[in-house]
Amino acid sequence: MADEFIKGLSALMVGGLGWMTLAGWYRTHHFEGRQLTAEITVENPTVYDQIGFFLMDAFFWFAILGALTFWVLLPAIEEAREAWAARQSE
Template sequence: MADEFMKGLALFSLGALGWITFGAWYRTPSYYEVVQLVNPAEGVETVYGEIGVLTGDVLYWLMILGPLTFWVLIPISRQLRSNIGGDAAN
């Protein structure tokens, strides 16, 4: 169980760090505004800019779905499997 927790924590940390980094580069017009990181991307006219915005979005969803998978979905599937009787060893 600790193995799944660490995998989920690693995906959450990696996704959060990447999302904050790419959000600061592409979604923050000014550091003095209250709303940052969730603004729409402005002034992205290059392919590299589009790749950066897409990477930030992918890392955001990695931050959300990675821990959800390892902390909720995998333990639920193991519990269901053991309740059904298809798995002799946990």
């Protein structure tokens, strides 16, 4: 179970760092107001800006779904398999 924890933590850290970097570039307009959660106000986004917007969302969902997969989903499947095997051996 320790390897699932590390994999989930790695997904959370890599996704969170990627999201935070891109959100800092595209969402921080000034330091007095909202920073990482402000609206994106790029008037004429280039192809690279659009790739950055996509990657920002991809990193966010990778962090959330990756951590949940390794911390909740895979251990639950393993517990269900063990319970099923124990029930079949009775």
